[in-house]
Amino acid sequence: MRTERAATLRVQNLSKRYGSGETAVQAVKGVSLEVSPGEIVLIMGPSGSGKTTLLSMLGALLRPTEGRIELDGLVLSELSEGRLPDIRLRHFGFVFQDFNLLSALSALDNVAIVAELAGLGRKAARARARALLEELGLGARLHFLPEQLSGGEKQRVAIARALVNEPALLLADEPTANLDSHHGHETMRLLRRIAKEQGKSVLIVSHDARIQDIADRVLWLEDGEFKEMRSLATDPVCGMTVEREKAVSAQWEGKSYYFCCRGCREEFLAGPQRFGKATARERE
Incomplete structure (x- = not known):
């Protein structure tokens, strides 16, 4: 138990079931979790493991079938649908893999508009947005449209937007999916x-x-449940974490490599030398 500070987020026996009877699908099964103030938790797992469903429930975007979600003492799972939009606006910050920026608005306005929606005056909203964007290294890009920004810059605008209402909890869904390795890691270190x-x-x-x-804790979600991160490896082609026992594997120069799919394995075998950094890490 993490008792040094009151948990920002406390989740107890959370489940989500789709359908009923023999066709029912249990996407999330009795998950419990606590996240402390200032703590960064990374949830990993294979596709279809329930990660997005869990994140949607934690962000009050999807109702759980069972269980309790408490954010800063507010029991979200007991609130009416009518209260949830305001809760999402004021208590959560969302960072999406596709950035979701408004194409007709500048970087500054993309961030300020969220603060205005929460009730802050236009001048104060723009001042807060400007300060955040400058802290994220975008002082020279304030008036650029999204199409004029790089992927890493767009994600930093999205982070500023997520932070502008000073939320208790930031939720990030595959935040590096559309960024290269360098910019993805750099952006996550900045977020940390x-x-x-x-x-x-x-x-x-x-x-x-x-x-x-960059995480304080890494949790592995599979089949809707948290499990121990045992026998994991990194796919040298796509960078995904895979379970060795379930992965597609190949041998090269006396070493075993593990892949998320046959396509990655075939790409690797067509030219292993192209993945020199990844293969060097696997040898260590």
Whole structure:
């Protein structure tokens, strides 16, 4: 138990079931979790493991079938549908893999509009948005449209937007999926620094094993349940974390390599030298 500070997020026996009878699908099964202020938790797992369903429930976007979700003492799972939009606006910050920026608005306006929706005056909203964007290294890009920004810059605008209402919890869904390795890791390190400085709790769902070092805890979700991270390896082609026992494997120069699918294995075998950094890590 993490008792040093009251948990920002407390989840107890959370489940989500779709359908009924013999055709019912149990997407999430009795998950319990606590996230402390300033803590960064990374949830990993194979496709179809229930990660997105879990994140949607934690963000009050999807009703659980069973269980309890408590955010800063507010029991979200007991609130009416009518109260949830305001809760999402004021208590959560969302970071999506596709950025979800408004194409007709500048970086500054993409962030400020969220603060205005929460009731902040236009001048104060723009001042807060400007300060966040400058902290994220985008002071020279304030008036750029999304199409004029790189992928990494778009994601930093999305992070500023998620932070502008000073939420208790940031939820990030595959935040590095549309970024290359360098910019993805750099952006996540920036998010970690700001979260620590501001005491924000962060929960990230990702396939990207390369960002494990920015997390305080890494949890493995499979078949809708948290399981021990045993016998894991990194696919040298796509960077995904895979379970050795269930992965597709291949041998090269006396070493075993593990892949998320046959396509990655075939790409690797067609030219292993192209994945030199990844193969070097596997040898260590």
